[in-house]
Amino acid sequence: MDVRGLEDLAVVYELRWNVMKLLAFAKSKDDFGFSEKEIEVAATETPRELVARIVPGMDVSGIRVALDCEFADWDAPVGDAKEMAFLPPVSGG
Amino acid sequence: MDVRGLEDLAVVYELRWNVMKLLAFAKSKDDFGFSEKEIEVAATETPRELVARIVPGMDVSGIRVALDCEFADWDAPVGDAKEMAFLPPVSGG
Amino acid sequence: MKITIVFTEEGIVVPEMVIGSREIGAVVEFQGLVREMEGEEALDGLFYEAYPEMAEKVLRRHLEELGEIHGCESVEFIHRSGWVPVGEASLYIRVLSAHRGEGLRFLADSIDRLKQDVPIWKRVS
């Protein structure tokens, strides 16, 4: 891959769609209406855009998002991630 | 016992002698040359005086003294105590 | 530092203790039990849900960092998920270290970090 800048990256990503597994945990299951779901996502799409697309009007404040088991930014493109998880405040222990 | 002041107390004590058990622990056993010993002690005698009497020249700095399982003052009369213990710095745990 | 992390749906069984070094001077163990009263409410138990793949990853990174900070020998970490009745353990941690100070600090910090961002949740029913 020969990428020289953000615009090129966008062009490259634009061409790519992934099937992504979405996981909703704890209270998020009720908010999203599913615990697990597969969906097609463009590599350029951000988690926030994806949520707006599948659950319009959803408020994600207080919820963290993870991509492939790492905390991620709501506003950064998902890239090649295979799994997105919605994580309300944790309470283990 | 009808005691009105320190001087009366001293008078009362002066008359009384106890057989006291002395215990030396850890390094004190070497310093004192015994681990357990019975000795007659006047109620007015202080632990410091007692040590000077039984082991002349003995340096008790760093050693604590206990009477009947309570930390005591080197310079207060032993009173009716039945047991005196010499306690070098502790190191339990 | 040797790190063992287990998520289990079963009741926690305290693992046999293996002292791998003659320099271990302190063993600190912690069990978190489910309590009956949560606020005003009397419970029969709690239901724990985990995202085990991510929980393992996030927790391992925390424990590795704490191992660097406090210098302990090993940690065994077990978190139960599913239904846990009152009086039973949802969490077990054992830390081996040369001295008690580092083991106690490691333990306290590891629970703080668990509650900070490790994806495990409890609910009342």
Next chain:
Amino acid sequence: MKITIVFTEEGIVVPEMVIGSREIGAVVEFQGLVREMEGEEALDGLFYEAYPEMAEKVLRRHLEELGEIHGCESVEFIHRSGWVPVGEASLYIRVLSAHRGEGLRFLADSIDRLKQDVPIWKRVS
């Protein structure tokens, strides 16, 4: 607060755990093991000497005070005396409390106080 203190010449056997209340949320256990290296010297073990009657009295007072300060439910305290080989426990403490913070603080403070003035001594041989 329920306080159990045992001084023993035998190897320490961890007592069976009895959770007497549905409000216990934290069990903290500590074992102090004899380590091989004491300074520069490689040891086979340590010899512990106690003045058990006084140690019990002084320690109980400390534990009662700490119970007031930290508010724990119970503590079991076992100290071994005589010869303790490397890798074996000279000390065992278990604290039960509602929350982990108070149990951990109680444990840390109780060991500090043990080392402050409880008449127990160790020597190399």
